Amino acid sequence: MSEARRRGVVTAWLLLVPGLCACGPAGATASEPGVAVEHPGERVRMAVIGDYGLAGPDAEAVAELVRSWSPDLVITLGDNNYPDGRASTIDENVGQYYHSFIAPYVGRFGPGADTNRFFPSLGNHDWRTPGPWPHLDYFTLPGNERYYELQWGPLHLFAVDSDPQEPDGNTIDSEQARWLREHMSASALPWQVVYMHHPPYSSGDHGSSRGMRWPFAQWGADVVMSGHDHHYERIERDGLPYFVNGLGGNPNRYSLRRPVPGSMVRFRDAHGAMLVEATPDRLELRFVTVSGEEIDSRVITRDPVLAPVPEP
Template identity: 55%
Template sequence: MQSIILILLSLLLAASESPARVEALLQPQDPNALRIAVVGDYGDGSQTEADVAALIHSWQPDYVLTVGDNNYPVGAAEDIDAVIGRFFNDYIAPYRGDYGDGAAANQFFPALGNHDWGTTAGEPPVPQPYLDYFSLPDGPGQERYYDMRLGPVHIFTLDSDPHEPDGVAATSPQARWLQDALAASDAPWKLVVLHHAPYSSGLHGSTTYMRWPFGEWGADAVLAGHDHDYERLDVDGLPYFVNGLGGDSRYWFLIPLPGSQARYNKDAGAMLIEATPDQMTFQFITRSGELIDSYTIDSAASNGAPLATQPPTQVKAPRPNPFLRPSQRQVE
């Protein structure tokens, strides 16, 4: 019986959708575009995480965002530097860990995931190791949720965990803060980042309590994780992304939701966002450099409507993976 179950799970994984592969170099669509890498469900210290981190470094992004689950298994203080700073210390400031000098200014902006909430302290309880490790924009969320303007993009990072003291309902203090902050922003692009996906065809499925009216409030896209797969959905004209292939185990898909437009779970990877004041492109790329999905919004040409997706592209890293042992590296 166990063998049958394993076979069925393997078939489900193999059935996931993947586009054709085209050999080419990934080039910025605009040399002046802001580059943001987005990784999720990654912080387990594995070779897979190292591969994804090397991929992200090869893009030389201006910033790195996460959609949560930064510190497996339970968000403990003794693990956090080995699973985050070891791979991303050059984007973190102030960095007080053991793996490098850190960045001159902080370029690493995480979201809280359920695993990050595994170790708490205080009253009400908060994820203290996470809050101690990072220095994030302050505000009503006391670094659990926050916002920051990065060039033409305004990022609104939420805490979607049910333990959040300010609540996760659409009428909660956290939601009221988001609604007001979105309304006050004059940024060309407004992205909402959180862990639990409001819409997902994956194993965890949709987190319905996070189905806030993001589009009505002014968001241009929603980025999430939690399910260890990649999915792009269109819900009432608003793109939702699930980006949970950053290093931990992979999940299979269940029945695709209405609006599911791209699904993938065959290998680990991360997202690359390129943004100018007039255009924003989202790509999911595997650790081997395969472009799985590309989605572009052009505000000037189509008032925010998506353009046709770009042809698949093969990414070639400009330098060797620094996290492989010398014996594992191939000379090109």
């Protein structure tokens, strides 16, 4: 975030209207990346899961952990629906565990949410069914639903589609990258979080997706999250924390390879999820196992910027 943007954060924050809900600019079409806006308060609790979409005891244990946190919203780092992103498996793999966060929910596992609080990003397994139409039909997301932005309290979240089949591209000079650069650099919210499937940096079996090494810090990001490799890792690069969070429920936990430069924490011994707690001047990101053990914690703070007080 630039210094000019930092100075404007609190002023813009004070102008936000609680309860406002919008779905992109007037005239937006289904092919445009839209924005969902929610302002439930200055303090937000968010769960982050990755590589979770395979029904079974591991996925259930992670879902129980997530529900125990009572998060305001859940975001995912892809591979929501193993093995092939089919319509016949998505409700069992996702709705069975997370229906209470999804709206509208039309599956068979219980009541859905009044307002959608579940915001997935696409993974390579979700793209194995061309389209990937089962994913797009099952979830109700902003704009083109493949990549989009979400404003929730002090968080400005950007879901990126890192798959090479993305129609708008996944390279640094793609239409999708142009959208991210323009929208993230213009954000006035305190925290910009990018989340996607393929990791720019990873010490796991798949390794780093070098094509996703976009200049996120230069464009204004505070955090970058990804999955794909089935382990947990925090890498510090370019002044940013990069997270690999792929222990959301797939029973196949991957091996760890030679640590990439900047790798600070690596873990593969148990499934778990990330808990993110945000206020306008503090962002805390933790990885917690299904047994409740905290493996890692990263805190980012900034001095609050006070709006000028009018002279009497």
